[in-house]
Amino acid sequence: MAKVSINLATGSIQKEEIIVGIDLGTTNSLVAFINPDKNAQVINDTGKGVLVPSIVHFGPAGDVTVGNEAKEFLITDPYNTIFSVKRLLGRSYKDIENYKDFFSYKVIDDDSESLVKINVGDKFYTPIELSGLILKELKARAEHALKTPVNRAVITVPAYFNDSQRQATRDAGKLAGLDVLRIVNEPTAASLAYGIGLNPEETKTIAVYDLGGGTFDVSILQIQSGIFEVLSTNGDTFLGGDDFDRAIVDYWIEKNQLNKAELVANHELAQELRLKAEEAKKAFSHQSLFNEKVGDIWCTLDRDTFEQLILPKVQQTITACENALRDAKLSIEQIDEVVMVGGSTRTGLVKKMVGDFFKRPVHDEVNPDEVVALGAAIQADILAGNRKDILLLDVTPLSLGIETMGGLMDVIIPRNSKVPTKAGRQYTTSKDGQVNMKIAVYQGERDLIKENRKLAEFELKGIPAMPAGFPKVDINFLLNADGILKIQAIELRSGVKQEVEVKPTYGITDDQVEQMLMDSITHAKEDVSQRMLIEARTEGEQMVYTVEGFIKKHGAYLSANEITATEKYIADLKSILATGEKDAILKQIDAVNEFTRPFAERLMDQAINTAMKGKSIE
Numbered sequence: 001m002a003k004v005s006i007n008l009a010t011g012s013i014q015k016e017e018i019i020v021g022i023d024l025g026t027t028n029s030l031v032a033f034i035n036p037d038k039n040a041q042v043i044n045d046t047g048k049g050v051l052v053p054s055i056v057h058f059g060p061a062g063d064v065t066v067g068n069e070a071k072e073f074l075i076t077d078p079y080n081t082i083f084s085v086k087r088l089l090g091r092s093y094k095d096i097e098n099y100k101d102f103f104s105y106k107v108i109d110d111d112s113e114s115l116v117k118i119n120v121g122d123k124f125y126t127p128i129e130l131s132g133l134i135l136k137e138l139k140a141r142a143e144h145a146l147k148t149p150v151n152r153a154v155i156t157v158p159a160y161f162n163d164s165q166r167q168a169t170r171d172a173g174k175l176a177g178l179d180v181l182r183i184v185n186e187p188t189a190a191s192l193a194y195g196i197g198l199n200p201e202e203t204k205t206i207a208v209y210d211l212g213g214g215t216f217d218v219s220i221l222q223i224q225s226g227i228f229e230v231l232s233t234n235g236d237t238f239l240g241g242d243d244f245d246r247a248i249v250d251y252w253i254e255k256n257q258l259n260k261a262e263l264v265a266n267h268e269l270a271q272e273l274r275l276k277a278e279e280a281k282k283a284f285s286h287q288s289l290f291n292e293k294v295g296d297i298w299c300t301l302d303r304d305t306f307e308q309l310i311l312p313k314v315q316q317t318i319t320a321c322e323n324a325l326r327d328a329k330l331s332i333e334q335i336d337e338v339v340m341v342g343g344s345t346r347t348g349l350v351k352k353m354v355g356d357f358f359k360r361p362v363h364d365e366v367n368p369d370e371v372v373a374l375g376a377a378i379q380a381d382i383l384a385g386n387r388k389d390i391l392l393l394d395v396t397p398l399s400l401g402i403e404t405m406g407g408l409m410d411v412i413i414p415r416n417s418k419v420p421t422k423a424g425r426q427y428t429t430s431k432d433g434q435v436n437m438k439i440a441v442y443q444g445e446r447d448l449i450k451e452n453r454k455l456a457e458f459e460l461k462g463i464p465a466m467p468a469g470f471p472k473v474d475i476n477f478l479l480n481a482d483g484i485l486k487i488q489a490i491e492l493r494s495g496v497k498q499e500v501e502v503k504p505t506y507g508i509t510d511d512q513v514e515q516m517l518m519d520s521i522t523h524a525k526e527d528v529s530q531r532m533l534i535e536a537r538t539e540g541e542q543m544v545y546t547v548e549g550f551i552k553k554h555g556a557y558l559s560a561n562e563i564t565a566t567e568k569y570i571a572d573l574k575s576i577l578a579t580g581e582k583d584a585i586l587k588q589i590d591a592v593n594e595f596t597r598p599f600a601e602r603l604m605d606q607a608i609n610t611a612m613k614g615k616s617i618e
Contacts, residue, residue: 019152019181019384020142021189021376024131024169026086027213027240028343029054030370031138031153032377033146034386040193040374045141051369052141056082056133058120066137075271078104080120084214085134087237088116088127089172090165102238104267108590115168117586124586126532128168132175139176151521153178154380156372158210159185159219159233163425167411174445174524179517181383182416186210187219188228189375190341193366197223198378198387205231205334207324209354209362210341211317214240218321220328220335232327234320239313241281241344247309248277248301256297273297281306285346307349314350318357332359340364341371383416395419397513400477400485400504403440403449405430406534412477415445415517419483424476430542432549433465437473439489443504445520447527453516455502460489462496468545479504529582536585540577543589544570547596557603569595 021032021040028051035041042050048068057070058080065073073081082105088096093116096107106119117124135155142150155178157169166183173180187208191197196206208219217235221228252273253260263270272294280290280301288303325332338358345351345368355362366374381387396419401411404427413423429437437460444452463471472492479485485504490497520527547570555563573588580588 017152018142018146018148018150019154019380020150021373021378021380022135022138022153022155022173023186023189023373023376024086024135024155024157024172025054025212025372026084026215027054027242028052028369029134029138030373031142032370032373033142034377034381040377040381042370042373043142043145045145048141052134052138054083054085054134056085056130058082058123064133066133074104075268075275078267078271079106081105082118082120082125082130085118085127085130087214088118089131090162090168091116091127108586115164119590122587123583128171129175129528129532131169131172132528135172135176135178139178151177151179152181152380154182154184154376154383155180156184156186156189156376158215158217159187159230160217160235163412163423167414170411170414171528174520175528177521177524179521182379183414184376184379185219185228185230186341186372187221187230187233187339189372189379190339191221191223191228191375192378193371193375194337194339194363196337196339197226197228200226204336205330206337206339207321207335207358208339208341209317209321209345210235211344211350212240212342213344214238214242216240216317216320216342218317218324220324220330231330232324234324234327236316236320239316240342241278241347243313244281244306244310244344244347245274245277247313248280248306249273251301251305251309252277252297252299255300258297269295273299281347285348310347310349314347314353317350318353321354321357332357335360338362339371340368343369396421396479396483396504398443398504398508398516399445400441400443400455400479402475403438403442405538407449408531408534409442409444409447409449409452412475413479417479420478420480422476422478424474427473427475428469429463429466429471429473430468431545432467434468434471435463435465436461437463437489439475439487439498441485441487441500441502444516446516446523447531451519451523451527453508455485455504456487456500458487458489458498458500460491460496460498462494463491464494464496466493533582533585536582536589537577540573540585540589543592544573544577547592550596550600554599554603558599562599566592566596566599 018033023030030042030050030052032040032042044050052067053071055070057065057073070081096116108117108119117126139150153173155169155173157166169183170180190208191206196204203224205222208221210217215237216239217233219233220231222231253263276294276299283290284303284306291300293299335358338360340362351362351364395416396413397415399411399415400413401409404410412425413421439460440457441455442449442452443455446452474490474492476488477485483503484501486501488499547566551563551566569592573592576584576588
């Protein structure tokens with residue numbers, strides 16, 4: 001007997017399952033779908049509003065709150081409330097160390113290139129897990145509102161996101177129980193929401209100006225035959241509406257002659273003032289004077305003063321537009337359309353200055369908070385095959401990647417990538433003097449390579465003997481239109497090179513592909529847990545190797561007590577590595593790090609002093 005799905009929200013028979021479009025934002029996230037009238041529509045579940053704040057709070061009993069309810073904890077429990085997690089996706093600590101004061105929660109500094117972790121209580125979370133919790137909330141809201149399971153999605157990312165950040169977004173989707181059909185650039189989604197690029201006959205060059213709560217970017221896109229090409233992107237990942245709020249708060253501090261240092265220390269008052277500033281900013285879209293109080297503090301501001309306060313920040317965005325045009329080698333006259341994205345573009349001064357710069361009226365007819373999610377829903381509809389007028393290019397059915405330490409799969413070409421396609425990533429050695437590197441190529445969606453299909457294995461030989469982490473090995477995948485995969489590995493310092501060709505989908509049926517996809521979603525939770533345990537162990541083993549090498553080499557500069565204590569820390573770490581859980585391992589790594597950092601800093605100072613005197617130490 002055939003099964004028929006009925007959507008209880010609309011009463012209509014559902015031919016296909018709904019594929020949603022998700023805008024995973026720095027400040028807010030939202031989800032959209034194509035309604036029975038064939039229009040893109042955002043989801044407002046149980047009247048909580050369309051926007052879901054991208055905030056996660058961890059309660060004392062391990063309870064997790066996401067979205068609107070979590071926002072309240074920014075004031076009352078800032079250390080256990082995670083915000084702006086998108087900034088950390090696919091990032092190492094070195095990427096964000098200059099901004100660590102921005103976060104009220106603890107971002108772990110392991111002084112390495114490995115991806116950041118967030119410490120809450122006794123637990124350690126990756127940005128992927130935290131983003132997964134936000135996506136899970138969006139999935140639940142969509143299912144509640146649509147009265148139907150939601151298992152497939154298109155998720156948007158900024159155009160400047162690199163490979164690692166895109167893969168992290170995919171992993172977060174998988175962790176939330178979603179099959180991520182495509183990662184789409186936010187400017188592309190915004191263009192689709194305005195119908196730009198849906199006509200295959202059309203050729204256009206457009207600018208997408210995206211000013212959100214905490215980030216700004218401008219992208220120049222060329223659209224030809226329905227294909228979107230990013231010509232350039234520019235911006236600032238730490239510039240947005242939050243800066244407008246901060247400028248207002250600073251103005252009030254000055255006017256009320258408050259002590260800024262004391263205010264920063266008083267988290268609750270600081271947050272209350274920030275929220276009041278946000279209120280004032282929004283009020284200026286329909287009034288010219290704001291006059292309220294927070295406790296005994298007068299919060300008075302008029303629109304002209306507000307515009308003077310934010311003018312330098314808006315000017316920075318205009319400079320970024322100039323840079324983007326220069327990088328794209330285009331003049332202002334060659335831009336056909338300007339699309340506005342992000343809640344902060346509602347500010348009158350922003351609209352005026354952008355329109356004046358591009359010498360044309362800007363597109364702001366679609367709600368700027370919703371435009372990206374609506375476009376993602378349109379892209380999802382195209383992928384579902386519901387728009388017959390739009391040509392879908394061939395895509396690769398399964399992800400392609402290589403084995404990394406601990407038997408993990410590192411995806412280089414994600415599934416559903418258009419073909420032909422090319423992607424690459426850089427790797428290094430894990431042991432001093434390592435001269436060979438085994439490269440094993442796999443196809444599949446699981447985190448552990450033993451669950452995936454092996455395609456090829458080869459060895460890159462003759463890497464010059466260098467300390468661990470020094471060699472730079474580029475591994476590039478080139479998948480051509482005939483489905484032939486060419487893998488190239490090259491050590492950049494020496495030019496040592498190796499290539500191999502394979503046919504990824506040879507001998508695999510559509511049913512097997514479908515089964516591999518289903519398994520990846522079914523086992524997502526346990527896969528990620530295993531992956532994180534293996535990554536923690538690998539990190540711990542690397543820490544043991546590094547610290548033992550450090551003591552052997554520089555023991556003369558340490559006291560007997562310091563050496564004994566360090567050896568005790570390392571012994572504890574080794575014992576936890578054998579039996580421990582991920583959080584226990586990471587906690588011990590953090591402890592070793594904190595204990596040994598002063599030695600490394602002291603040795604560095606000694607090296608500098610000795611070098612100043614014309615001597616050198618090994």
